[in-house]
Amino acid sequence: MKVLLIKDVKSLGKAGEVKEVKDGYGKNFLIGKGFAKHATAEVLEKHAADEAKKAEDLKNEIATLKATAQKLEKVEIIISKKVGDNGHLFGAITKDEVVKALEEQHNIIVDKKHITDKTAIKTIGEHDLDLKLGQGIHAKLHVDVQGE
Template structure:
């Protein structure tokens, strides 16, 4: 009996493989537990179509991430933060604050979890912030911190 594996199965094969197995093992274990489907032409064609669609979506996401990376690399974000009497920032600038300002000033929606600070920003100046955009694509955003009384 030929089956299309929907998940990796130790000793049998990996997801997407069409393998020959014994009838009992195929019907009772693999198909019964939802690990495989009977490998008919209809099932194989449907699986290939799903894989193509998944690849197209992933390619589109990668293209959008690269476009956003170019935009972020050329962007300089200005954040005004309160300064104490001694001239130092009160508290520190957080990734949440950077995310909100990016949304307000440029209309770029970026989750605060995607923004990585190398160290806490506790002084005025220009800092580089790493932004993870998915699919292994990163961007560097320049953040200019200006103190305000």
């Protein structure tokens, strides 16, 4: 009996592979537990179509992320914050403030989790933030912090 694995099976193979197994093992265990489907022509065609759609979606997502990264490289956001007597900011510039300013000033929406810098911005001046957008695509965002 031929089966199409839906999930990884430790001693048999990875999801998406077609394997030849004994009838009892295939019907009772693999199909019965939801690890596989009977490998009919219809099931294999549907699986191939699903894989092609996933590949197309991934390609579109990567193109969108690259376009966003190119936009981010070209823009600069300006954030104004109160300054103390010593020249340092009251508090720090948070990721939420950066994301909000980016959306208000350039209409680009980015999740705050994509900002990977560990250190907070606590001084006036120009700063470059690294953004990890996903799928291995990175971008730099230029932030200009001005005192009030």
